[in-house]
Amino acid sequence: MRISSWLMLLCMSVPVMVSAQQSEDKFRQLEDLLPTPTSIRAASGAPGHAYWQQRADYVIRASLDEDKRSITGSETITYHNNSPDTLNYLWLQLDQNIFKPDSDANTTATYPSRDAWKNPNAMSFTAMHTLNEKEKFDGGFKIGTVKAANGQALKYVINRTMMRIDLPQSLKPGEKFTFSLDWKHNINDGMVLWARTGYEHFKEDKNDIFEIAHWYPRMAAYYDVYGWQHKQFLGSGEFTLEFGDFDVQITLPGDHVVSATGELSNPDAVLSAIQRERLAQARNASKPVLIVTQAEAEKAEKSRATSQKTWHFKAKNVRDFAWASSRKFIWDAQGYKTGNSNGLAMSFYPKEANPLWGQYSTQAVIHTIEQYNKYSLEYPYPVAQSVNGPQGGMEYPMIAFNGGRPTKDKKTGELTYSKQTKYSMISVIIHEVGHNYFPMIVNSDExxxxxxxxxxxxxxxxxxxxxxxxxxxxxxxxxxxxxxxxxxxxxxxxxxxxxxxxxxxxxxxxxxxxxxxxxxxxxxxxxxxxxxxxxxxxxxxxxxxxxxxxxxxxxxxxxxxxxxxxxxxxxxxxDPVDISVDGIVQYQVSSKDPEIEKAWRRAQKNEEPISLAAQRNKSLPARRIDTQPGLKDFYNEHDDFTVTNKDRNNYNDLMKSLDDEEKAMLKSGKYYYLVDFSNVGGLVMPLILEIELKSGKKVIERIPAEVWRYNSKKLTKLLVTDEPMVGLTQDPYLETADIDLNNNSWPRKITKSRLELFKMNQPTGNMMIDFNTPLKKDEKDEKKEKSVEK
CATH class of the missing domain: 1.10.390.10 (Neutral Protease Domain 2)
Structure with a gap:
C-alpha cells in the first residue's frame, strides 16, 4: 500500500493510550513491593549511615571419636550487641536437630501419591536405605551445661532446631555477653542421610572420610529487617549467620589429615618436616605440589594410629567454620595472587578421586578466585580449599565439599571418567568455591x-x-x-x-x-x-x-x-516471555510522478491472483468487440494506468509549488513498515529485531522494553529501510528465553524435526488386532540395536 501524505504516516505511528483495564502497567515502580528506605538501608541500595550488624566470636574445643562416629565439644561464644535494641534473650541454631524425629523437616515430609506406590518400581534400594537409616540414626545435639562467663547456669529452651538462651539481665546496645555450652552428637552417614555434612565409608580399606558442618551450636542472625532469623531448619533454606573470629582446636587420630576453615596455627605439632617443606614450596609453585602423596595416603590407609593429635585453626571475620578429616587424604597445594596479597589453594581427596582431582581440583580453585575477583570483589581470605567426600557440593568459609570421581572399570579395575563427569566436577568446584563470595562474604539471608x-x-x-x-x-x-x-x-x-x-x-x-x-x-x-x-x-x-x-x-x-x-x-x-510478530504492512511515500506511480499501480495489479472464473473465461468464444472492431475507442487502447497530459500538467504544477526539502521527501524512496507485535506470555522484554533486506543484508535493531509502556499486550512499531524488507525475526539470537519461536518470524518459518522409522512384525491371521496397540520390534532389529549400543 502507499499513502500520499506524511501526515497520515505520522498519525499512524503515534502510540495509542489505553486504560488500566485494557493493559496492566508493567512499568509501575516497586514501592508497593520493596520496603521503605531507612537510615540503615538507603534508597540507593547501599548500607545507610546507621547500618549495624551483630557479631559473634567463638572458641571451640572438640574431639572426633572415629570408631563411634561422634563429636564431643565445648564452645565459648562472645556475642556483641551492635544493634540499637535491648535484648533479653539470644537464639542459636541447632541444625543437627534436623535428624530428630520431631524436627519440622521430618514431620512435614510428604511422599509420592498412592498411585505412584502402585508401581512395583516405586521404591529404590537407595530410597529404602534412607528410610531405614532415618529410623535408626540417633541424631541431633545432646546439650550439656550452659553457663555464663561467671559460671552461672543459664536457662534455655530448645524448640526443635532452635535454642533460646534467656539472659540473666538485659543486653543493652553496645554491650557484649560471653557464655559457654557443652554438647555432643553422632555423625550421619553422608551417603545415605544427605544433610550437607556426614561421613563416607570405604568398604575396601575400612576407612572413612569425615566432612563436618553444622557441628556446633551457632548464633542465629539478628538484623534490622527481620529481627531474629529463627525460622526452623527444614533442609532447603540454608543459613544466615553472624561474622566473627574463630579459635578452634580439633583432637582426632594422629594419622588423619585435616582441612578446615582458617589457617593452621600449629603446623609443627601436626605436620612432618617434609610436609612443612612441601607447603613452603607450594606457595611459590607454578603448579600444584603434593603435600601428602598418593603412596603416602595408601600407606596410611593400611594402619591405625594409636595416638591423637590436636589441630589448631584460627579464622578471622568469617560467618561459619567447617572441617574435613581422613587418613585417606591426598593433599596438594599451590599459591596464587589475589589483589595485593598471596593465598594458598589446596585440595584434599582420596585415591578413588584420581586422576581427576590431582589434575583439576586446585587449578579450578585458583581459576575461580581469579574470575570472581574480576566480576565481584577481591578474595580476602588466606586459603581456599576443595575437599572430595560424601557431599556432592557444599560451601563454607575457605573450604568447600565437592563431589565427582572417576568410575572403576569392572573388568580391568582401571579408573576412567566421562566428559560429563569431568566438567561436572570442575563446575561443582567453581560453584562451591565461588560461594565464598556469595554468601560467605556478601552475607545474604539464605x-x-x-x-x-x-x-x-x-x-x-x-x-x-x-x-x-x-x-x-x-x-x-x-x-x-x-x-x-x-x-x-x-x-x-x-x-x-x-x-x-x-x-x-x-x-x-x-x-x-x-x-x-x-x-x-x-x-x-x-x-x-x-x-x-x-x-x-x-x-x-x-x-x-x-x-x-x-x-x-x-x-x-x-x-x-x-x-x-x-x-x-x-x-x-x-509470566514467561512470548512475543509474537502478528502482521506487517509496507508503505512508500508517493513520488507524485505519474510515470512512476501508475507504473507501480500496474505492477501491483499484475501481482494480484487471477480468479478461477477469470481463468476459465479466457477460453470463451470470440467476444463482440473482437468481431466488431468499430466499437473500439480510446479507452480500449489505453487502460487505467496510462499516463495522460492532464496527469503530467498536474504533476508539473505541484512541483512548482514545493520547496527543495519537500521535493526531496517525495524522492526519498524509503520503505516504511508498520509491524504489529503482541505480548502473548505477559513478561515484557526489549524487542531485538533482525531485519532481512532484499539485497540479502541483515540489520539488527534493538528497542528497549519501554516500548511496551503504553500497552503491555499489543503494540505497533514503525521500521524504516532503504530497500524492501523480505524477512523479520524477533529475538534472533535467543537472548530473552522466549518460549515459542514459531511466532517470532515473518514470514513464518517451518519447524524442522526428524521422524524415526523402525521395522515391526506385520500382523498375520488375527484380523481383529487393534492397530493402536504397540507392536514388538523385529528380533533381528533388536539384536542389531543392542550390538550398536555395546
Whole structure:
C-alpha cells in the first residue's frame, strides 16, 4: 500500500493510550513491593549511615571419636550487641536437630501419591536405605551445661532446631555477653542421610572420610529487617549467620589429615618436616605440589594410629567454620595472587578421586578466585580449599565439599571418567568455591532467599566456565535459552518465594536467576553497565547482610537504569516471555510522478491472483468487440494506468509549488513498515529485531522494553529501510528465553524435526488386532540395536 501524505504516516505511528483495564502497567515502580528506605538501608541500595550488624566470636574445643562416629565439644561464644535494641534473650541454631524425629523437616515430609506406590518400581534400594537409616540414626545435639562467663547456669529452651538462651539481665546496645555450652552428637552417614555434612565409608580399606558442618551450636542472625532469623531448619533454606573470629582446636587420630576453615596455627605439632617443606614450596609453585602423596595416603590407609593429635585453626571475620578429616587424604597445594596479597589453594581427596582431582581440583580453585575477583570483589581470605567426600557440593568459609570421581572399570579395575563427569566436577568446584563470595562474604539471608546466594553465584559460575575453555559443557544453563522448558511449565513459583516453599528448586533458585542476570548483562544493560553495577553491589555489601531490595536498588543506582519492570516480571511473577510478530504492512511515500506511480499501480495489479472464473473465461468464444472492431475507442487502447497530459500538467504544477526539502521527501524512496507485535506470555522484554533486506543484508535493531509502556499486550512499531524488507525475526539470537519461536518470524518459518522409522512384525491371521496397540520390534532389529549400543 502507499499513502500520499506524511501526515497520515505520522498519525499512524503515534502510540495509542489505553486504560488500566485494557493493559496492566508493567512499568509501575516497586514501592508497593520493596520496603521503605531507612537510615540503615538507603534508597540507593547501599548500607545507610546507621547500618549495624551483630557479631559473634567463638572458641571451640572438640574431639572426633572415629570408631563411634561422634563429636564431643565445648564452645565459648562472645556475642556483641551492635544493634540499637535491648535484648533479653539470644537464639542459636541447632541444625543437627534436623535428624530428630520431631524436627519440622521430618514431620512435614510428604511422599509420592498412592498411585505412584502402585508401581512395583516405586521404591529404590537407595530410597529404602534412607528410610531405614532415618529410623535408626540417633541424631541431633545432646546439650550439656550452659553457663555464663561467671559460671552461672543459664536457662534455655530448645524448640526443635532452635535454642533460646534467656539472659540473666538485659543486653543493652553496645554491650557484649560471653557464655559457654557443652554438647555432643553422632555423625550421619553422608551417603545415605544427605544433610550437607556426614561421613563416607570405604568398604575396601575400612576407612572413612569425615566432612563436618553444622557441628556446633551457632548464633542465629539478628538484623534490622527481620529481627531474629529463627525460622526452623527444614533442609532447603540454608543459613544466615553472624561474622566473627574463630579459635578452634580439633583432637582426632594422629594419622588423619585435616582441612578446615582458617589457617593452621600449629603446623609443627601436626605436620612432618617434609610436609612443612612441601607447603613452603607450594606457595611459590607454578603448579600444584603434593603435600601428602598418593603412596603416602595408601600407606596410611593400611594402619591405625594409636595416638591423637590436636589441630589448631584460627579464622578471622568469617560467618561459619567447617572441617574435613581422613587418613585417606591426598593433599596438594599451590599459591596464587589475589589483589595485593598471596593465598594458598589446596585440595584434599582420596585415591578413588584420581586422576581427576590431582589434575583439576586446585587449578579450578585458583581459576575461580581469579574470575570472581574480576566480576565481584577481591578474595580476602588466606586459603581456599576443595575437599572430595560424601557431599556432592557444599560451601563454607575457605573450604568447600565437592563431589565427582572417576568410575572403576569392572573388568580391568582401571579408573576412567566421562566428559560429563569431568566438567561436572570442575563446575561443582567453581560453584562451591565461588560461594565464598556469595554468601560467605556478601552475607545474604539464605534461609529466606535462596536465589540471593545460589542465583548470583551460579551466574558468576557460568562466566568462570566460559573463561575455562570455549564450548564448556555447562552444569547449569549459561544462556537464557536453557531455561525455556521451565518457563513453559505450569509448576512454578516466583523467584521471590521463601526457600522452603519453592517448587523446582534447581530451576527457581539457580537457573532462572542466572538466566535473568544474563539477560540484564547482555540484552538490557550491556556488559559495561552491568559489570560496574554488579561489582558495586559486591563492594557495598562485603561482610554485610543485603536483602533483595538492596540488590535491586544498587543495580539500578549504579547502572543509571530503571529496572523495576524487570524485577517485577522476572522475580515476582511466573509470566514467561512470548512475543509474537502478528502482521506487517509496507508503505512508500508517493513520488507524485505519474510515470512512476501508475507504473507501480500496474505492477501491483499484475501481482494480484487471477480468479478461477477469470481463468476459465479466457477460453470463451470470440467476444463482440473482437468481431466488431468499430466499437473500439480510446479507452480500449489505453487502460487505467496510462499516463495522460492532464496527469503530467498536474504533476508539473505541484512541483512548482514545493520547496527543495519537500521535493526531496517525495524522492526519498524509503520503505516504511508498520509491524504489529503482541505480548502473548505477559513478561515484557526489549524487542531485538533482525531485519532481512532484499539485497540479502541483515540489520539488527534493538528497542528497549519501554516500548511496551503504553500497552503491555499489543503494540505497533514503525521500521524504516532503504530497500524492501523480505524477512523479520524477533529475538534472533535467543537472548530473552522466549518460549515459542514459531511466532517470532515473518514470514513464518517451518519447524524442522526428524521422524524415526523402525521395522515391526506385520500382523498375520488375527484380523481383529487393534492397530493402536504397540507392536514388538523385529528380533533381528533388536539384536542389531543392542550390538550398536555395546
Amino acid at each position: 534461609r529466606q532467599w535462596t536465589w540471593m546466594d545460589e542465583g548470583l553465584n551460579s551466574f558468576l559460575q557460568t562466566l568462570a566456565e566460559r573463561a575455562w575453555e570455549e564450548n564448556y559443557q555447562d552444569l547449569f544453563p549459561s544462556e537464557p535459552r536453557g531455561i525455556v522448558d521451565y518457563m513453559r511449565s505450569k509448576n512454578q513459583t516466583p523467584i521471590m518465594t521463601n526457600s522452603e516453599s519453592v517448587l523446582q528448586f534447581g530451576n527457581n533458585a539457580y537457573a532462572k536467576p542466572t538466566a535473568g542476570l544474563h539477560i540484564l548483562r547482555e540484552t538490557i544493560l550491556g556488559r559495561e553497565l552491568f559489570d560496574f553495577a554488579f561489582k558495586e553491589y559486591a563492594r557495598r555489601w562485603k561482610f554485610k547482610r543485603p536483602t533483595p531490595a538492596d540488590f535491586f536498588r544498587t543495580m539500578e543506582d549504579a547502572s543509571g537504569t530503571d529496572l523495576d519492570w524487570f524485577w517485577r516480571g522476572w522475580f515476582y511473577t511466573t
